[in-house]
Amino acid sequence: MTSTDGDTAQGGDDASQRPNRRGNRRPTMEDVAARVGVSRALVSVVFRDAPGASPQTRARVLRAAEEIGYRPDVAARTLASSRSRVLGVMLTVHNAFHADLVEAVYAEAERVGYDILLSAHARTRHTEKAVGALLGHRCEALILLGPETTTDFLGEVVERTPVVSVGPRFPGVHVDTVRTAEGKATRQALDHLAGLGHRDITHLDGGACAGSAERRRAYRDWMRRRGLADHARVLPGDHTESSGAEAAHRLLAEGRIPTALFASNDRSAIGFLDAITRAGVRVPEDVSLVGFDDIPLARLAHIQLTTVRQDVQGLAREAVRAAIDRLASPNPPPRVSVLEPELVVRGTTTAPRAAEAS
Amino acid sequence: MTSTDGDTAQGGDDASQRPNRRGNRRPTMEDVAARVGVSRALVSVVFRDAPGASPQTRARVLRAAEEIGYRPDVAARTLASSRSRVLGVMLTVHNAFHADLVEAVYAEAERVGYDILLSAHARTRHTEKAVGALLGHRCEALILLGPETTTDFLGEVVERTPVVSVGPRFPGVHVDTVRTAEGKATRQALDHLAGLGHRDITHLDGGACAGSAERRRAYRDWMRRRGLADHARVLPGDHTESSGAEAAHRLLAEGRIPTALFASNDRSAIGFLDAITRAGVRVPEDVSLVGFDDIPLARLAHIQLTTVRQDVQGLAREAVRAAIDRLASPNPPPRVSVLEPELVVRGTTTAPRAAEAS
DNA sequence: TGCCCAGTCTAGAGCGCTCTAGTAGAGCGC
DNA sequence: GCGCTCTACTAGAGCGCTCTAGACTGGGCA
Numbered sequence: 001m002t003s004t005d006g007d008t009a010q011g012g013d014d015a016s017q018r019p020n021r022r023g024n025r026r027p028t029m030e031d032v033a034a035r036v037g038v039s040r041a042l043v044s045v046v047f048r049d050a051p052g053a054s055p056q057t058r059a060r061v062l063r064a065a066e067e068i069g070y071r072p073d074v075a076a077r078t079l080a081s082s083r084s085r086v087l088g089v090m091l092t093v094h095n096a097f098h099a100d101l102v103e104a105v106y107a108e109a110e111r112v113g114y115d116i117l118l119s120a121h122a123r124t125r126h127t128e129k130a131v132g133a134l135l136g137h138r139c140e141a142l143i144l145l146g147p148e149t150t151t152d153f154l155g156e157v158v159e160r161t162p163v164v165s166v167g168p169r170f171p172g173v174h175v176d177t178v179r180t181a182e183g184k185a186t187r188q189a190l191d192h193l194a195g196l197g198h199r200d201i202t203h204l205d206g207g208a209c210a211g212s213a214e215r216r217r218a219y220r221d222w223m224r225r226r227g228l229a230d231h232a233r234v235l236p237g238d239h240t241e242s243s244g245a246e247a248a249h250r251l252l253a254e255g256r257i258p259t260a261l262f263a264s265n266d267r268s269a270i271g272f273l274d275a276i277t278r279a280g281v282r283v284p285e286d287v288s289l290v291g292f293d294d295i296p297l298a299r300l301a302h303i304q305l306t307t308v309r310q311d312v313q314g315l316a317r318e319a320v321r322a323a324i325d326r327l328a329s330p331n332p333p334p335r336v337s338v339l340e341p342e343l344v345v346r347g348t349t350t351a352p353r354a355a356e357a358s
Numbered sequence: 359m360t361s362t363d364g365d366t367a368q369g370g371d372d373a374s375q376r377p378n379r380r381g382n383r384r385p386t387m388e389d390v391a392a393r394v395g396v397s398r399a400l401v402s403v404v405f406r407d408a409p410g411a412s413p414q415t416r417a418r419v420l421r422a423a424e425e426i427g428y429r430p431d432v433a434a435r436t437l438a439s440s441r442s443r444v445l446g447v448m449l450t451v452h453n454a455f456h457a458d459l460v461e462a463v464y465a466e467a468e469r470v471g472y473d474i475l476l477s478a479h480a481r482t483r484h485t486e487k488a489v490g491a492l493l494g495h496r497c498e499a500l501i502l503l504g505p506e507t508t509t510d511f512l513g514e515v516v517e518r519t520p521v522v523s524v525g526p527r528f529p530g531v532h533v534d535t536v537r538t539a540e541g542k543a544t545r546q547a548l549d550h551l552a553g554l555g556h557r558d559i560t561h562l563d564g565g566a567c568a569g570s571a572e573r574r575r576a577y578r579d580w581m582r583r584r585g586l587a588d589h590a591r592v593l594p595g596d597h598t599e600s601s602g603a604e605a606a607h608r609l610l611a612e613g614r615i616p617t618a619l620f621a622s623n624d625r626s627a628i629g630f631l632d633a634i635t636r637a638g639v640r641v642p643e644d645v646s647l648v649g650f651d652d653i654p655l656a657r658l659a660h661i662q663l664t665t666v667r668q669d670v671q672g673l674a675r676e677a678v679r680a681a682i683d684r685l686a687s688p689n690p691p692p693r694v695s696v697l698e699p700e701l702v703v704r705g706t707t708t709a710p711r712a713a714e715a716s
Numbered sequence: 717t718g719c720c721c722a723g724t725c726t727a728g729a730g731c732g733c734t735c736t737a738g739t740a741g742a743g744c745g746c
Numbered sequence: 747g748c749g750c751t752c753t754a755c756t757a758g759a760g761c762g763c764t765c766t767a768g769a770c771t772g773g774g775c776a
Contacts, residue, residue, distance in 0.1 A: 025440075026518055028762055039726045044764060054724065069518065074494045075433040075442070076762035079731045082383075083764095084433070093457040094654070102451050103480040115491065118476035122461040133473065136432045137495075160384060160427065245660040275660035277636060296452070302603040302633035386732055397756045402734060412754065434732035437761045441734095 027070040035064040047072050074115075078138055086115045087323055088134030088142045090127065093120040095239075096267070096295045097310070098145045101166065104316030105143065112324055114140075121148075128153060135161060141323035146210035162326035164319050167210035169336065176322040177336045178315055182214035183221075185308040185341030189262050189290045190222045192306070192343055196351045198260040198288060200231045204247050204272060206264030207238040215264050215292065233258070237268050244271025252279050257287050259352035266291035266298045266307055273303065273348065284350040294344055304347035314339045385428040393422040405430050432473075436496055444473045445681055446492030446500045448485065451478040453597075454625070454653045455668070456503045459524065462674030463501065470682055472498075479506075489515060499681035504568035520684035522677050525568035527694065534680040535694045536673055540572035541579075543666040543699030547620050547648045548580045550664070550701055554709045556618040556646060558589050562605050562630060564622030565596040573622050573650065591616070595626050602629025610637050615645050617710035624649035624656045624665055631661065631706065642708040652702055662705035672697045 029047075033040045038057065045053045046061040053061070064070075078084040087109055091098040102118065109116050117137055119130040127149040134142055141162040147154070148168070155173050157163055164176045193201055203219040206212030216234060223232035235250065237243035244263060248271075251257050257276075263269035269291030273283055283289050291298055294309035318337040325335075387405075391398045396415065403411045404419040411419070422428075436442040445467055449456040460476065467474050475495055477488040485507040492500055499520040505512070506526075513531050515521055522534045551559055561577040564570030574592060581590040593608065595601035602621060606629075609615050615634075621627035627649030631641055641647050649656055652667035676695040683693075 030762080040763085041726060041728095041765080042724085045725085048764080050765095052724065057724080069514070071490075071493060073437075073496060073762055075436040075496055076731090077764075078433040079431075079437055079733080080762075080764040082731060093460050094454065096452065099451040099480075102478055103482060106478065106480065106483050115494075117495075118478060120460055120464065120476060122457075122464065124461060125464050132429075135429055136473075137475075138431060138433055156427070241655060242658045245658060248660070271658070271660065274632060278660060297599060300600045300603055300629070302606070302629065302636060388732080398733085399735080399756060399758095400754085403755085406734080408735095410754065415754080431732055434761090435734075437763080438732075438734040440761060 026073075027068045028073070029070070031068055032061060032065045032070050035068065036060050084115075084138045084140055085113065086117050086137065086139050087320065088117045088119060088131075088137070088139030090119050090121055090130045090134065090142065090144045090147065092146060093122050095146070096297065097265070097293045097312075100295065100312045101145055101316055104312050105320060108316045108320040112320060114320070114324075131157060140327055143319045143323055148208065148210075162323060162330065164322045164326070166315055166319050174334055176326060176334050178318040178322060179211070179336070179338060180310045180315070180341050181338050182211050182341075183218040185292065185310075185343075186215050186218035186262070187222055188341060188343040189292070189308050190219065192345065193260045193262065193288060193290065193349065194226065196260075196288065196349060198352050199226075199228055200258040200352070201228070201260045201262060202231075202233045202235060202251075202258040204235050204244060204261055204263040204268055205237045206268070207236065207243075209239040209264070211292075212239075212264050219262065231258075237264065239265045239267055241267050241271030241274070244268035244273070245275035246271075248272045248275035248279070252276070252281070257281060260288040260290070260349070262290045264292055266293040266295045266305060269305055269307070269348075270297060270303060273305070284348050286353070288349040288352070290349060298344075298346075306346045306349040307344055309342045309344050311339045311342070384431075385426045386431070387428070389426055390419060390423045390428050393426065394418050442473075442496045442498055443471065444475050444495065444497050445678065446475045446477060446489075446495070446497030447503065448477050448479055448488045448492065448500065448505065449503045451480050453504070454655065455623070455651045455670075458653065458670045459503055459674055462670050463678060466674045466678040470678060472678070472682075486511060493519060498685055501677045501681055506566065506568075520681060520688065522680045522684070524673055524677050532692055534684060534692050536676040536680060537694070537696060538569070538668045538673070538699050539696045540569050540699075541576040543650065543668075543701075544573050544576035544620070545580055546699060546701040547650070547666050548577065550703065550707065551618045551620070551646060551648065552584065554618075554646065554707060556710050557584075557586055558616045558710070559586070559618040559620055560589075560591045560593060560609075560616040562593045562602060562619055562621040562626055563595045564626070565594065565601075567597040567622070569650075570597075570622050577620065589616075595622065597623045597625055599625050599629030599632070602626035602631070603633035604629075606630045606633035606637070610634070610639070615639060618646040618648070618707070620648045622650060624651045624653045624663060627663055627665070627706075628655060628661060631663070642706050644711070646707040646710070648707060656704075664704045664707040665702055667700045667702050669697045669700070 029040045029043045033043045042053055043061050046058050089102060089105055091102055106116055117134060117139055119133045121127050121130045127147055143164045143166060146167040147165055151170050151173050154163060154170050154175055158174045164178060166178050169177050205216055220232060223229055235247045237247055261272060263272060269289055273289055277283055281287060291305045291307035294307045297303060298305035298307050322335060387398045387401045391401045400411055401419055404416050447460060447463055449460055464474055475492060475497055477491045479485050479488045485505055501522045501524060504525040505523055509528055509531055512521060512528055512533055516532050522536060524536050527535050563574055578590060581587055593605045595605055621630060627647055631647055635641060639645060649663045649665035652665045655661060656663035656665050680693060
């Protein structure tokens, strides 16, 4: 496990500091109180920012706490107040869109005085486990980003703790939902393509991923209503780059590229873009491409993906608000907040080649 | 905030279920004990999996708990035992390599009976805040993925709680480090290129990101030792796709592409690949490319990036082990675990064009 | 002078657990 | 019968906080 020059293990480093204080238990309110010469309760008042302490005392307490490195214990506080002021957020750790959402949720939660606990869903860690961890930590409410789980499981969870789903809907379960108007977003994308003259528009599907069903359905409806049912085609896929690349290879193998492709999310769109470009097919000259989400990658100079932006700030704000509202009044029927999408036209769409008046 | 068909807000949904039990407080050990007709302490024994309960009682307790939906309260448990059995992990939420690491850390922690708490570092949320959150939740030790912070701050944290840094080293602070042998990894990549006949090798830098300094230094050393100092060139960058794309545009603008590029990580390598390909420069025929990390994206059919793999499982295992060991014996000097890299040759490297015998 | 009141501060009972010390009872050998 | 050990279980004191009820000030006012 060791190797040569520059990579030496066992870093003796510099003189390795005073021995850390870790043996001594961490300071408590009692310690702060003793130092200042007041009661524990007063220190509590100060740290809760509650009325009932003079400004002078407040300052003295704060200073003493600082000096001895006191930091309130969330566990004790939670236990005593039976309120944790913590919101649990479940995310898929490999999902760039979730990363954006998490960032926004942190900001939003801070505004309303809540802490956030993250729990990740991953290949080896199911939704059930991720949610269980949050529950054990007494989160007051859960915000699940694109949850893939059963109605039954969610039904049980929601018996104890309010749940907000960002994306998927769970009809029949007492769960609030915050999502983008998928149908509208899809139509925005397709109208844009139609406006450029496209008729031969293929959809790259998102499989079981959050929002895919709505996007697929809206695509089919739109094509039918426009009298383009004959051109309608849904390529199988999911929300990963590789599914986009696979779709590209499939089309290349068939030797028939549509004039436009509407992908179920940005990652698959980028995968498609990459694979098809590499095969010598030009975007947007040979094929126009629209994604979904507007992840940071889509904005990059060399990608410039035309896409439908989801309102990340709005989704985060509504999710946190739904959670807080639900804490205040648990009984009203589930609410669905629907946020407006916004078409972002960049460089991957243009008019189809003239010849193509299929 | 509403829109038409299919996107209706206010989802009345189906009959919205029995009113949720949320009013009733969550069940406690007391409730379980009462139901079974034993003492609270015995229930505790069962849930801690401690000796001292008959198999029959154990089963009855477990069943009763199941029935009333009891779930141990982490806060209370932490408070009572003054052990949380929780490891705090700080990650950068937009970092794909961190996503891999988190997944592996979850698995590893579970093996040793620890829970994981995640806290994200993001543009609007500094390391200090992310770490503070973990500390408040009484994590027994912290694992920081690629921390970008000051020695001073870390010095303070480590006074109270063991810290493991995955990546960066902090000489002079009592922090364990787990990292890949950056120097060796760099040399593996460069030796591979040299073996193919490359001499004109440029390095795309990672700026202040974790590991970059070592990679840059090893690159310079290697070039010098090989007598290629004249060819040595370090393009500014960081660990994002866009910096790779920028580097590509810079080289294109200069009109002089080296025969090979060694990027400081996979993301910037992929950004470079994408931008340079799109400009008509072929990889690997015109320019060979090597990345660093081996993120999932690098393996995709249409990318096939030659890269140096970091041993994610190993890093996770060592990080968790270092944390646990440090809890057992706080005083020994900081340890540095160095893990072996592994060159993964895929499709982005080949011999330079014959003409180029610079 | 007496009384009230706002402003500060304190005492002490929990919150839901863990864990030490201890009890009850069964089984055993003598 | 006794003492012994072993297993199965219980009592009760905390862990570090919050929060209600109440105590103690020093004015202000009749």
